Amino acid sequence: MFETSRRPVAPGTLAQEDPDGAPDTIASRLDRLPITPLHLTILAICTLGLFTDVAEVALSNALAAIFLAPPHSMPRGSLSLLLASVFAGGAVGAPIFGLIGDRFGRRTALQATLVLMAVGSAAAAMSSGLTELTVARAVLGFAIGGFPPLAATYLADVMPPRRRGAMLMVCTGIGFLGGTAVILVVQALTPAPPLGIEAWRWALVLGAVLAVLGAALFAVLSDSPRWLAAVGRDVEAERACRRFEAAWGIVPLGAAAEATRHPQLPMHASFWWLLAEPRQRRRTALFVALYALSPWATVGFPLLSAVVMLGKSFRVDQSLVFAGLSMLGPPLGTLLAATVIDHLERRACLVTMAAALVVLGTAFAVGETFATLVLLGLAFNTAAAIYGGLLAVYATELLSTASRASALTCAWAGGRVAAALTPIVLLPVLDGYGIHAMFAVLTATLISSGALVLSGPRGRSGRPVTR
Numbered sequence: 001m002f003e004t005s006r007r008p009v010a011p012g013t014l015a016q017e018d019p020d021g022a023p024d025t026i027a028s029r030l031d032r033l034p035i036t037p038l039h040l041t042i043l044a045i046c047t048l049g050l051f052t053d054v055a056e057v058a059l060s061n062a063l064a065a066i067f068l069a070p071p072h073s074m075p076r077g078s079l080s081l082l083l084a085s086v087f088a089g090g091a092v093g094a095p096i097f098g099l100i101g102d103r104f105g106r107r108t109a110l111q112a113t114l115v116l117m118a119v120g121s122a123a124a125a126m127s128s129g130l131t132e133l134t135v136a137r138a139v140l141g142f143a144i145g146g147f148p149p150l151a152a153t154y155l156a157d158v159m160p161p162r163r164r165g166a167m168l169m170v171c172t173g174i175g176f177l178g179g180t181a182v183i184l185v186v187q188a189l190t191p192a193p194p195l196g197i198e199a200w201r202w203a204l205v206l207g208a209v210l211a212v213l214g215a216a217l218f219a220v221l222s223d224s225p226r227w228l229a230a231v232g233r234d235v236e237a238e239r240a241c242r243r244f245e246a247a248w249g250i251v252p253l254g255a256a257a258e259a260t261r262h263p264q265l266p267m268h269a270s271f272w273w274l275l276a277e278p279r280q281r282r283r284t285a286l287f288v289a290l291y292a293l294s295p296w297a298t299v300g301f302p303l304l305s306a307v308v309m310l311g312k313s314f315r316v317d318q319s320l321v322f323a324g325l326s327m328l329g330p331p332l333g334t335l336l337a338a339t340v341i342d343h344l345e346r347r348a349c350l351v352t353m354a355a356a357l358v359v360l361g362t363a364f365a366v367g368e369t370f371a372t373l374v375l376l377g378l379a380f381n382t383a384a385a386i387y388g389g390l391l392a393v394y395a396t397e398l399l400s401t402a403s404r405a406s407a408l409t410c411a412w413a414g415g416r417v418a419a420a421l422t423p424i425v426l427l428p429v430l431d432g433y434g435i436h437a438m439f440a441v442l443t444a445t446l447i448s449s450g451a452l453v454l455s456g457p458r459g460r461s462g463r464p465v466t467r
Contacts, residue, residue, distance in 0.1 A: 026229035026237045027401075030244060031161055031464050038247035042158060042221060043167055046151040049114055049214040050175030053147045056121065056140060056207050058179030060086055062186045063200060064306055064423075082134050083303060083423040087295075089120075089138040090145020090416035097146030098409025102231075102402065105223040106154040109405065111215045113150065116143035118211035125204035141416070143211075148392070149412040153405045156396035157224035158244070161464050165341040165393045172389040173334030179302075180328055182207075187321070230401040230467070280400050284407045286456050287395045291415035293452070294391065296445040297357050298384040300422040300438075301364075302326070305377055307427070308364075308435060318370065326377030330385030337386045346394040346459030353387040354450040358443050365439040397460040401467055 033039075060083050067079055093113075101109035120140030127133040152168060159167045182203050189199035225244065228237035309322050341349070360380040367373045392408075399407045430438045460466070 026225050026241050027464065027467065029241055030158065030225055033160055033244055033248055035160065035163055035167075036244060036247035038244055039159060039167070043155070043171055045214065045217045045221065046110075046155060047171045047174045048210065048217065049110065049147055050151055050171055051178035051181075052114070052117065052207055052210040052214060053144050053178070054175050055178030055182040055203070055210075056117065056144055057086060058302070059182050059186070059200065059203055059207075060137075060303060062183055062203075062306075064303065066186075066200060080423045080427050082130065082137065084420040085134045085138040086141035086144060087299075087416045087420035087422070089141025089143075091413045091420060092145070093142030094145035094149060094409040094413040094416055095406070097143075097150060098406040098412075101150050101153060101405030101409070102227075106150060106157065106227060106405065107218055107221055107223045110147065110150050110154065111218045113143045113146040114211045114215035114218070116140075117147070118208040118215070121204045121208040121211060125201045125208065145412060145416045146409060149408040150405055152392045152396050153408055154224055156393075156404065156465055157226040157401065161460075161462055162342060164397070164465070165461060166338040168393050168396070169334050169338035169341055169389045172385065172392070173331045173338060176330040176334060176385055179330070226401055226465075227404075277400070280403065280407060283398050283457070284410060286452065287391075287399075287407070287411035288414040290391060290395075290449055290452055291411040292418045293445045293449045294388065295415050295419035295422055296426075297361065297442045298388050299419045300426050300442060301361065301377075301380055301384065303423060304426055304430065304438075307430065308438075309373070311430065311435065312368070312373070314370065322370070322374055322377060325374050326381050329378040329382030333382035334385050334389050337389065341390070341393065342461055344461065346390060346397075346461060347453050347456065350387065350390050350394065350453045351450045353383050353390065354446045354453070356383045357387065358446050361439045361442050361446075365435045394459050397463075397465050398457060399466060401465065404465075 064079060064083060067082070093116075097109050097113055100112060117140060120136055120143060124133055124136035124140060127136050151171065155168050155171060156164060185203050185206065186199045189202055193199050194202065222240040222243050223236070225237045225240040228234075228240055305322065305326065309318065314322070357380060360376055360383060364373065364376040364380060367376055395408055395411060396404060426438050426441065429441060
């Protein structure tokens with residue numbers, strides 16, 4: 001068996017004993033590594049899955065505009081159910097996949113979400129009526145709800161502390177391109193759909209193909225060494241950890257050994273332990289509340305922005321152009337945030353973004369010209385994306401390794417419940433009381449979120465995640 005030095009060893013050299021004689025665990029060895037090609041491979045595959053996930057969610061925005069206008073002219077009530085079906089499915093699916101992630105491993109759970117995503121997307125593409133489409137979107141949502149928190153969990157497990165926030169934000173930023181891509185695909189294919197098949201169906205087929213590709217690529221990865229060690233699977237943890245060390249060129253001492261000399265004591269990986277342990281229970285409750293408040297702004301605005309544009313007397317094609325252009329900001333803004341996130345305090349950043357969303361939302365409500373609304377929509381969606389990415393980083397750092405997937409997906413499920421209620425509540429508010437009333441609801445949720453963040457613990461920027 002072998003240990004590595006406190007600092008990464010130059011590629012091709014032997015790993016050395018800890019000069020201070022301190023216990024060298026799987027977690028500490030992972031934390032000392034720099035970003036390796038294996039880290040980047042994991043980042044790329046997680047990003048592909050998130051790209052597909054975001055595209056499937058963003059498709060709801062296009063469906064809202066398409067089915068609300070002639071020749072469909074879908075009743076608002078039916079449209080609300082269709083839009084809510086994805087999020088309702090996610091509310092059920094997220095905790096289940098979280099339990100799978102803590103019980104059977106991050107990689108297995110991530111593959112399962114992508115396989116189910118492919119099935120749901122294909123079923124939606126082949127649906128022949130509103131009921132079939134709504135059910136298929138609910139199945140799709142079951143998988144969509146599980147993938148983002150599991151991907152964040154996996155990345156938090158394996159990324160070095162000095163770059164953990166940046167890597168999660170890069171994944172989020174590039175993943176958000178899926179929203180822009182699917183809107184542009186629908187817009188490009190709508191005038192002359194291939195084979196006479198509606199453009200939104202082609203978008204669903206493409207989503208199914210990408211989901212299958214992502215599931216296949218996860219097979220080349222190992223599971224999280226940190227999680228394997230946390231649940232007592234030391235031999236597998238050692239083998240997985242060596243893959244990361246080998247990716248940096250570290251040669252093990254005593255290559256025949258199968259387990260680390262200083263294994264950490266296994267932790268419970270169960271939902272009931274999560275409820276029983278006071279600190280994790282408090283933190284999980286905090287993140288459930290934050291995720292339940294977040295969608296009213298971060299999902300509600302992009303989901304209903306096309307409807308708001310129609311209410312401001314813009315055409316359907318203009319609404320789709322607005323939806324596509326307003327989604328360009330989140331990838332760039334999130335990627336720029338990645339360059340500084342590991343040097344900033346998490347809570348201060350979250351409160352700043354919540355305040356920015358209040359200002360931008362208020363300005364959008366009173367805006368009139370197309371160019372002004374596009375710019376405000378772009379800025380709002382950018383701030384919302386940064387807020388969502390920061391919240392994921394903040395949560396993954398503070399939740400315990402053995403139950404991180406369960407806790408984060410429970411919080412994510414709270415967000416999916418809120419996201420499912422968003423169109424059901426906000427559409428009637430918009431119809432009955434107008435744009436200003438709808439944005440007053442968004443403002444109230446953002447102020448509440450800021451207050452909760454300030455009451456929470458500090459993040460762990462540049463430090464190891466909570467054991």
